[in-house]
Amino acid sequence: MAFRQDTFGELKVPLAWTAGVALVVCVVIAIGLMLSDRRGTVENTAHAATQQAVDSVVTPVGDVLSAPGRWISGASSFLGSYWDAAGENRRLKIKLQEAQRFQDRSLVLALENARLRTILGVRTEPALPMVTARVVLDARGPFRRAQLANAGSDKGVAVGYPVISERGVIGRVIGVSSHASRILLLKDVSSRTPVMIARSNARAILTGDGGDNPRLENLRGFDPVKSGDRILTSGDGGVYPRGLPVGRAVKGLDGRWRVALDSDAVALDWVRILQFKDFAQLADSRSLSNGAMPGVITEDPRTQVLRDAASALTSPQGSLARQAKPDPDARPAKPIAAPTAPPAAKPPVSGAAPAATGNTAATPGERP
Amino acid sequence: MSFQAARPLDPVRWLVAPAGVCLLATLMMALPFRLLGLQLPEPVFPMICVFSWAVIRPSILSAPVILLLGLVLDLLWGSPFGTWGLSMLIGYGLTLTMRAMMTGQSRLMLWFWFMIVTGVSVTAGYLFTTLAFEHPPNIVGAIWQLFATSLLYPFANRLIDRFDDADVRFR
Numbered sequence: 001m002a003f004r005q006d007t008f009g010e011l012k013v014p015l016a017w018t019a020g021v022a023l024v025v026c027v028v029i030a031i032g033l034m035l036s037d038r039r040g041t042v043e044n045t046a047h048a049a050t051q052q053a054v055d056s057v058v059t060p061v062g063d064v065l066s067a068p069g070r071w072i073s074g075a076s077s078f079l080g081s082y083w084d085a086a087g088e089n090r091r092l093k094i095k096l097q098e099a100q101r102f103q104d105r106s107l108v109l110a111l112e113n114a115r116l117r118t119i120l121g122v123r124t125e126p127a128l129p130m131v132t133a134r135v136v137l138d139a140r141g142p143f144r145r146a147q148l149a150n151a152g153s154d155k156g157v158a159v160g161y162p163v164i165s166e167r168g169v170i171g172r173v174i175g176v177s178s179h180a181s182r183i184l185l186l187k188d189v190s191s192r193t194p195v196m197i198a199r200s201n202a203r204a205i206l207t208g209d210g211g212d213n214p215r216l217e218n219l220r221g222f223d224p225v226k227s228g229d230r231i232l233t234s235g236d237g238g239v240y241p242r243g244l245p246v247g248r249a250v251k252g253l254d255g256r257w258r259v260a261l262d263s264d265a266v267a268l269d270w271v272r273i274l275q276f277k278d279f280a281q282l283a284d285s286r287s288l289s290n291g292a293m294p295g296v297i298t299e300d301p302r303t304q305v306l307r308d309a310a311s312a313l314t315s316p317q318g319s320l321a322r323q324a325k326p327d328p329d330a331r332p333a334k335p336i337a338a339p340t341a342p343p344a345a346k347p348p349v350s351g352a353a354p355a356a357t358g359n360t361a362a363t364p365g366e367r368p
Numbered sequence: 369m370s371f372q373a374a375r376p377l378d379p380v381r382w383l384v385a386p387a388g389v390c391l392l393a394t395l396m397m398a399l400p401f402r403l404l405g406l407q408l409p410e411p412v413f414p415m416i417c418v419f420s421w422a423v424i425r426p427s428i429l430s431a432p433v434i435l436l437l438g439l440v441l442d443l444l445w446g447s448p449f450g451t452w453g454l455s456m457l458i459g460y461g462l463t464l465t466m467r468a469m470m471t472g473q474s475r476l477m478l479w480f481w482f483m484i485v486t487g488v489s490v491t492a493g494y495l496f497t498t499l500a501f502e503h504p505p506n507i508v509g510a511i512w513q514l515f516a517t518s519l520l521y522p523f524a525n526r527l528i529d530r531f532d533d534a535d536v537r538f539r
Contacts, residue, residue, distance in 0.1 A: 019426035023464065026431040027457050030438070033450030034496065047449045054443040062399060069401035138400040140410040141445035142490060142513035143497040143505040147400070182446065189497060189505045211506030269400060 052177040059148050059180035062136035070269070128241065131155045131273045133181070143210045145185040147171075149271055152179045160239070162274045168245040168262030169193075169233060170271060181273065186214055186246070186261060195246055195259075196234035200224050203234055206246065206259060213250065213258035225249050231259050241276050382424065382531045383417075383433050390414045391440060398444065411516035414441065415489060418456045419482050420527035422463035423470055434460050448500045451493055459489035475525055482521045483514075490514045 037047055081088065116122075133151035151157050153176050161173045163183050171191065175182035184191055191208035195216070202224030208214040219225060229249040235242025245262050252258040390413040397410045414437040421430040438453025445452075463470070463485050470481050490510055498504045 015428070016426045018428050019430065019464065022428045023431040023457060023461050026435040027454065027461070030435055030450045030454035030457060033439070034448060034454060034500075037449040050449075051443055051446075054440075058395070058444065061395070065396065066399045066401065069399055073401070135400045137395075137398050137444075138407070139398050139445045140407065141441070141447060142412075142493065142510045144446045146446040184446075188446075189503055190501045207503070209503070209506040210509045 048175065051175055051182070055148055055175060055180045055182055056177040059136055059150055059177075062148060063134070063150055066136055073269075129275045131157055131275065132270060133157075133273055134270055135183075136180075143189050145187040145189075145208070145210060146174075147183040147185065147271075149181050149183055149273070150179065151273060152177050152181050154178050156275060157181045157273050158275075160277075162233075162240045162244065162276055163271050164244060164274065165263040165266060165271055167265055168247060169240065170261075170263040172239065173273060183271070186263075187212060193240065193246070194234045194236035195231050197225050197249065198230035198232050199226070200229070203236065204257075206231070212264065213252060213260055215252070216249065216257040216259060219257065225257055227251055241274065377425070377531060379429055382527075383421070383427075383429055386417050386420075386527060387414070387433055387437055390417055390437065394441065394444065409512075409516040411513065411520055412441070412452075412456075412486070412489070413517075413520065414438070414452075414456060415459065415482075415486050415517050416520055416524040416527065418460045418489070419463055419485050419521075420524040420531075422460050422467060423478070423528050424531045426464060426467075431457060431460065447493075447497065451496045451500070455489045455493040455496065458492045459485045462488055478525065478528070479518075479521045482524060483518045486517045487514055490517070 131151050133149035133155075135147050136150050137148035139146050139148075147170075149163075157173060157176050159173055159176055163170050163172055169186065171183045171185040171188070173181045174184040186193055186206060186208055187210065188208045189210045191206075191214070193206040193214075194203065195206045196203050200221065202219060202221045204216045204220070204225070205218045206214050207217045216225065216231075227249060231246040231249055233240040233242060233244040233246060247259040247261040247263075250258050250260045393413045394410070397408050397413075399408070401408060414434070417437065418434055421427065421434075434456050435453045438451070438456045439449065441447070441452040442449050463481075466481070470478060473481070490513060494505060494507075494510050
């Protein structure tokens with residue numbers, strides 16, 4: 001009897017069919033999961049809780065598994081520095097001389113900058129506290145670029161905090177669990193970072209595409225960027241602080257401007273998470289969204305003209321004195337929304353200008 | 369008469385164990401370790417299971433396990449949930465459909481089929497990612513990923529050699 005005619009041979013067709021049915025069911029489930037994972041923003045995923053749970057589990061595992069790699073890297077670095085000590089010493093001496101020149105120059109500029117800020121009354125930004133963390137997982141799927149760091153909410157890390165390496169910005173925190181944080185890199189396909197070109201001060205959006213060199217898009221101005229230009233965070237939008245180094249502009253093979261990231265120059269073993277809250281987080285959202293416009297105090301030009309004319313008529317010296325030194329008691333009047341009748345011939349009392357209360361048009365009864 | 373050869377395969381041996389090894393390999397390759405200044409490649413290891421399971425025999429359990437593998441990849445890489453599950457199921461369905469053409473082919477020919485199936489899955493992932501973020505990812509990165517994954521065929525071949533004749537009903 002042939003085996004194909006056996007009872008077990010008959011099972012081949014039903015199993016193939018049931019395998020097909022299982023495949024279709026799984027495809028439907030996968031499509032349902034994709035549709036359910038709606039993301040208005042990167043941070044708000046419908047499956048954030050699952051992601052956080054997985055991150056919490058994977059982080060200690062990755063920490064343990066990456067230990068041998070760290071030891072090997074450390075040993076290699078130690079041996080390399082031992083054998084290259086003499087040459088490195090020569091190079092460092094030259095660098096030290098250059099650095100001392102830069103230090104003197106930067107000290108002068110810092111003092112000058114501080115003086116100018118004081119004169120202009122510019123509000124300086126406070127120093128940012130930061131958390132140091134070790135990268136334990138560097139996921140490099142074909143389209144997504146993210147990392148896991150071993151510092152979470154227990155160390156004060158929150159979603160949205162920028163992350164820098166020793167050389168420049170690498171991304172920002174998009175997910176936090178108790179002991180781990182997920183970092184979205186600048187290279188990720190969903191990353192958009194407001195940047196500026198240091199030389200021209202032109203603005204652009206750094207757009208990740210999963211490759212090593214994110215694109216510069218929405219460039220404004222005529223010839224705003226040149227090869228080798230320094231790229232910094234612009235601070236626009238309040239996501240990143242202004243002036244963090246990002247990289248250098250390079251022309252891509254596709255003819256587009258791209259950025260060679262500074263953070264790629266070194267291994268990302270350790271990162272620093274800046275505890276930077278953007279202004280959207282600092283501001284009171286209720287006061288921003290109540291719809292009421294703040295009051296604007298403007299001066300009625302006719303009031304000033306009449307006051308000056310009256311002063312000129314009564315005392316020319318007083319008029320000159322008033323021009324040199326405005327009356328501290330004089331308060332600006334309400335603006336006039338539309339041309340009205342000529343003012344009354346009666347001059348106003350000096351120093352008794354009507355008080356301005358808002359930006360609404362003044363009524364005749366309120367005018368002097 | 370002994371029905372030793374006709375006994376169903378042990379799911380732990382041909383499904384669970386390879387899936388676990390693939391996930392472990394994915395995790396190992398995701399470690400932040402640089403060799404001579406270069407990062408480790410990160411191919412889609414579960415494609416080994418996707419291809420070899422469909423070639424070995426049709427199974428009810430394969431598709432759910434592939435879906436689970438894809439979901440773990442999504443969570444590990446941060447992709448939209450279901451992206452890799454659906455992409456790999458498309459590759460699995462293609463292999464299952466073309467299984468009659470693949471069985472009995474030479475190793476080189478199966479390698480070629482493996483590259484085609486991997487290409488279909490990566491292309492599907494590319495399209496799903498583009499739809500999810502309304503922005504196409506870098507095509508060069510996807511091609512590198514495809515190339516790195518294609519080099520994994522010897523592992524799939526090992527799996528096929530080991531289990532292809534284990535259940536003669538599907539020879």
